[in-house]
Amino acid sequence: MNAPWSSWLHEYMHKCRSGEILVGQELMQMFDILDELLHDPDIRFDPEDANKRIKFIEEKCRHFEAPYAGKPFKLELFQKAFVTALHAFKMFEEEISKWVRLFQDVLFLVGRKNGKTPLIGGLNLAEFFCGPEGIKILCSSNDYEQAALMFDAINAMREESPSLEKVTRKNLTGIYFGNPKRRTKKSKFSYRNKGHIKKISAKTGAKEGRNIAVGAADEVHEMKDNSGVMPIRQSLSTQDEPLYYELTTEGFTNDGYLDGRMVEARQVLNRELHRPRWLVWIYTQDSEQEVWQDERTWVKSNPGLGTIKKWSFLRTMVEESKTNKATRIFVLAKDFNIKQNNAAAWLTADEITNQDDVPFDLEKMRGRIAIGGVDLSKSGDLACARALFLMGGKKYTVSQYFIPESKLSQLSKEDLEKYKSWIREGRMTVSDGNENDFRLVTQWFVKLVKSYGIRFLKIGYDKWSAIYWVKEMEDAGFDMVRVAQDWAPMSEPMKLVEADLRSNLIYYNNDNLDKFCLENTAITVNSKMEQMPIKVQGKDDRKIDGAVTLIICYRAYIDNRSDFVRLSA
Template sequence: MINTNFNGTHSWLLEYISKCKLGEIEVGHELMLEFDRILEDFSDPSLKIEFEEAHKRIMFIETRCKHFEAPFAGKPFMLELFQKAFIESIYIFKIYDAEIGRYVRLVQDVLFLVARKNGKTPLVSAICLAEFFCGPLGIKILCSSNDYEQADLMFQAINAMREESPALEKVTRKNVKGIYFGNPKNVKKKGKFSYKNKGNIRKISAKTGAKEGRNIAVGAVDEVHEMKDNTSVMPIRQALSTQDEPLYFELTTEGVVNDGYLDSRLKDAREVLNGEMERRRWRIWLYTQDNEQEIWQNEKSWVKSNPGLGTIKKWSFLRLMVEEAKTSKATRVFVLSKDFNEKQNNSSAWLMPEDIENKETFDIEVFRNGFAIGGVDLSRTGDLCSARAMLMKPNSDKKYFIQQYFIPESKLSTLTKDELAKYKEWIRQGYITVSDGNENDFRLVTQWFYNLFKQYGIRFYKTGYDKWSATYWIREMEDFGFDTKKVEQIWGSMSEPMRLLEADLKSDKVVYNDHPIDRSCLENTGMSVNSKEEMMPIKVQGKDDNKIDGAVTMMICYRIYIDFKTEFLELVKRMQ
């Protein structure tokens, strides 16, 4: 058992480590590795252990700061044990700096990874405010994030805590540029709380220019998981270089950006934790699960990535998210990354094999003189060109697809032997129309739509198309009397139809006539999920040469259907 007193002073950090080591509090293996590093620091004779600065900031937060958001708005910011331990771990260790000629804070760099809704932004905001008041004269603090809105969340959290305390508000002021010492209503001529103190708290985003040239003592970057590289954070880190005791925070959850900045940082962090790299001034505080299986099998393990579960974050919320994740791939990706810090590949397969499999077929004659929604994914050279008609029956929510694919003749010569044999069979069966030369002939696409009307009387209510190479084709389609609508392949446009198509596929409400190319396209389709939990189709990682055009045209049809559902279903009723 670990002694929680150090030289007569109670240590929240040692108490937390002791309870975790004894199993009273469950944490993941990676945080346990950091605890081992910390315990080594406690026994390192080259370090001084001083609690005054840490406990001063803890007391400041608990006595001066108040929560500003429901359901805790107006209540004192009483720190949880894990939060006190985190603060102590940053401030109590001192190392002698020969260049400066005195002992300075050991920890200069902090990586804080914790699941969403565990109070990471309010906590680091409170630490920044405490540093503003408890730190040296003239201290400058910078809040940053990938976008201005997220950076503003931390800044507003700091300001809200300042405003909640009459004592803090009395000696500070805020304007559009930041928070400053000195208050025109309570003027002090000298000292820390006067206008002569040029300390401030400001905010910037990754999109804000001219980050170089700043001189700050504390930098805090929120949600680094969205950053693709280090171009946004390096100027902030460099702006700390003139300080004797700089303090740099990175706080985040896991994300879905592949090979992004956070991936690189976590790779280095894990090498440090495993003893493969030496970075003793880096505090690596990771709340992670030990494996994905325990998430589904043991809800008690959820506290490993959610230390505030039951006090800050509600069990009922997390249980609801996990249940939704069991039935929705997009929700599963989002929940695993955001609620459990399980890294998700943003180009993993979208559907399970059983979702795609549907042997049901139909005769096109059933839809003679009916109404359809059209969809095309145009490609001049590289990919297949896909054209599609979506039809429905009165009083049914099933969607029936008629499809045709197009490919330029020259493309066939680039295929492997096995692929060529497969494509030749599809061409023989009439699934693919071949264009002469090096480009798809879009006139053949127009002719296919027109033939459905000419041969079967199928009338197209609207036809959706993507934005690529479409100018001439649109004009030609409109000359034939088709009403075309642009459907961009972007997050906001594709997310809703992708979700509805997934739900319909799982419910066997999509009938694509057991078409082999449709099936192949669905198998090749991955999904990318952004921070707003929006979905977009992409190729499954490692399958860049495979085609997804058929799946995309299904989504384009669904986009038109969603946007014009009432009018289209009224037309479908006329088939009765």
């Protein structure tokens, strides 16, 4: 530590306040709270426990992944400051008549690839060795695979250190003290110590009844509610100095568990909510605009930028986000901790309207090969069928919509006039009663074959399709392929549709009904950067079936590209 600083926390706060290190306003608010604690006569500041854990990590732990595999785990200043803030503040606990760690609850939010999982993993390993005998630690996440990341990080650091490995062992259930070759040893680091480190997911049953000292929940942004974390927090209730970590980036789950926690965290920072034992350590941008206008501000949500995380990587991602909607949503949430609506509009008006779209009719497609797509949706809703053609490097598409008569009576006056207009124009076929007559969909495809000599290579259909209708189509000679409306099947074709619309490579006569569906379509992104179409938030009555059929057609096109291109030549 560099003089004259009395702790890593003091040095970090000074450099942040002087502007030498850029951090967001929300972390600055936490610094103000810590400053008040430093002057509170009822609170002691003693960095000894923090320094002990920092020393343990730097001297005993080693990295296990490229490009740092085998190298000592040297903590950055921001990491040392965090450890100090967590462990140095002490309060006198009347119930047990002793001084204990002030902070028991931690929210650590930082952009991805800034070393949060290895850091908390290292802290857990340090707690395992530096904490009291019999300490039990639990690594948790929304799924078992994510929980395993932290557990595996802890175990890999343990295995990299000969001195740590010599006094511990790992089996299928967890990490324990005691070397099988030294069973007679009786020290703290022997079989006598019944402490352990285990992993668990939010989906694992029988979470109640545990008695742990440290619980760490990774990537809580994926949790819809607190059912995965409350049993863990309750399991800490018997400890004198319980410690519960939540480490995460922002996510895409609307009204999920993290959303509620972030509301409360910001109330704490704004002095609207009193939670004196909660350390809110969050790295956030002050606005989205600064992300695009000044790359120097990127360190506000990425404190490890330039040392842990590569500038070149983030620059590439930001550049890609300027032209790819899914990447933009993902990068803003995961790299800059800017919460993204999981139903953000997919396309702009300019992208939807094809400026080069020269009107065409089916006569132009006579005798050509096509790929079909169908979104039958639920029986009482709008359905759509589509044919996609390839000609001169461009894609041409025609569609037909279907609706039950009873559905018309449920429309608003404004929408009813539009629907009646589409019915008069022949763009929408009405079925009697409360259900779509799927035979009308079959008749539309058969008409294209018989009246225009169009041949269908494949016809994709969605998961709502009736079994009997699929059989009817197959009996009519069509080759049907299932396209589930899920992340993996829909992501790639949705990206290609967006790119082709932007490049004016899709011709659809700028049809008002197709345009209506495209305008209503939103994009949602998951943690794997996969995307799916959904309705624009707040517009549940709007229809996206036309956009879905276009994406389904593109899925069948991608899977049969070679044959389709050859037959379309």
